[in-house]
Amino acid sequence: MKYVIILGDGMADEPIESLGGKTPLQAAHKPVMDEMAKKAEQGIAYTVPDNLPAGSDVANLSMLGYDPQKYYSGRSPLEALSIGVDMKDTDVALRCNIVTLEEDGEYEDKAILDHSAGEITTEEAKILIEAVRKELEDDEYKFYPGVSYRHLTIWDHGKMADLVPPHDILGKKIGEYLPKEEKLREMMKKSFDILDHHPINEARAEKGLNKANSIWFWGAGTKPALDEFESRTGMKGAMVSAVDLLKGIAVGAKMRNLDVEGANGGLDTNYKGKAEAALEALLEKGDDFAYIHVEAPDEMGHQGNTEHKIQAIEYLDDQVVRIVKEGLEKAGEDFRMLIGPDHPTPIAIRTHTKDPIPFMIYDSRRSLGSQEEYSEAAARSTGLVMEYGYELMNRLLQK
Incomplete structure (x- = not known):
């Protein structure tokens, strides 16, 4: 059977x-x-x-x-297992989506247009996450590429932050949904500056595709x-x-x-x-x-x-x-x-x-x-x- x-x-x-x-x-x-x-x-x-x-x-x-x-x-620890990240008991895993935000206005006033950045290819997304990792990674936060728009951040001695899934707020202004933790919020804001005019995104825009112009943290969890x-x-x-x-x-x-x-x-x-x-x-x-x-x-x-x-x-x-x-x-x-x-x-x-x-x-x-x-x-x-x-x-x- x-x-x-x-x-x-x-x-x-x-x-x-x-x-x-x-x-x-x-x-x-x-x-x-x-x-x-x-x-x-x-x-x-x-x-x-x-x-x-x-x-x-x-x-x-x-x-x-x-x-x-x-x-x-939590969701992200399960994804960490797939990627091969060996979490410590004190780690918190975060899903790190690459999303599409409006380009105009202050970061907090932008609306989220697409939680998957037009179902961006894994190959393109890996380059973008590497650009983010190069600028933002430190001893406390580590970035790992995944599949398409779905990536991973490990927060050393992190806490179970209350974070909003991006697909729950499509079309809405993001200000009230940003993380309360200042470091997470600041990394998301900086990621827009890193990604919006990245050559990958300029090429996507020329083809009429959504830019993958910001990271978005959600899905916090501990070792499963x-x-x-x-x-x-x-x-x-x-x-x-x-x-x-x-x-x-x-x-x-x-x-x-x-x-x-x-x-x-x-x-x-x-x-x-x-x-x-x-x-x-x-x-x-x-x-x-x-x-x-x-x-x-x-x-x-x-x-x-x-x-x-x-x-x-x-x-x-x-x-x-x-x-x-x-x-x-x-x-x-x-x-x-x-x-x-x-x-x-x-x-x-x-x-x-x-x-x-x-x-x-x-x-x-x-x-x-x-x-x-x-x-x-x-x-x-x-x-x-x-x-x-x-x-x-x-x-x-x-x-």
Whole structure:
């Protein structure tokens, strides 16, 4: 028996008027998932506790079976694990986004236009973070490059600062959301002077792309400690993801990270490559479980781009779900597959919510239920409610 979770990050949404009252999940052409829904179990699950932030860190821990009330110590420390930073007990890790701010006016009066700087390439971002590191790094603060706009700062003997995620304040003036800690605030201000006219950004502006002209600190956390996935589940597990957060969770859980060329966390990620990597792990490398994480629906939600969010879901259906399902069937493997988002990222508000997620569990051996489609409404209609999202893993494994 093989087990798979296919995670469409931020895939759930609210009904949208321009879609005739449908959600992107309902509007998407997803014949594979909808066909699976005819013999699958659907329900809703609460992956984010009321007292924790509605982030992919908390929600993906839940989806992997880790109670976030016990295991969550912040987002950035998980990313530090992925990058290979060995944190001390006295360190605090900070996510260091490269964002797009308005160019005019004083720093505090600028609005944040784009939390991802137009999904900047990892190659460009690495050069920009190096420019920031050269000017701002000292014995107290160390900078580490990550993937695309997502980078890391380690604060020696730091404190758990109250910091605002940039995707929560898109379009707003940043003054009231800047860190209270003077050094963090000053580094962010100086980064604008370093980055705004950097040759990389001048070239981006000439191409009509958003400048990556400021760093933004958020997601503070302390050194994490996760139980090994295999000792918890009895399974060897593999993680397929483009983003450091999920790779870091895998490192902490001692799962195998599968690197896929062209996997970048964006709409143009290598969906097919992710599916094929998971199949190789399950059918050739001896893994029992694969977690396939696709970031694109979440990114499109943050951008408020309905058309592209639908497109991301359609790519997920055709190039991930279909390929994995057909590959396991062709190999004659029995399998159980859980499909769902980690949290909703509604187009209307362009950020995460704590609303429950719609999930679907499919068993290749037998029918578990029947709905006409996989969607938020179909999942709610069954009446199955998982109050603790981390219990979904046991439901998938029938424990």
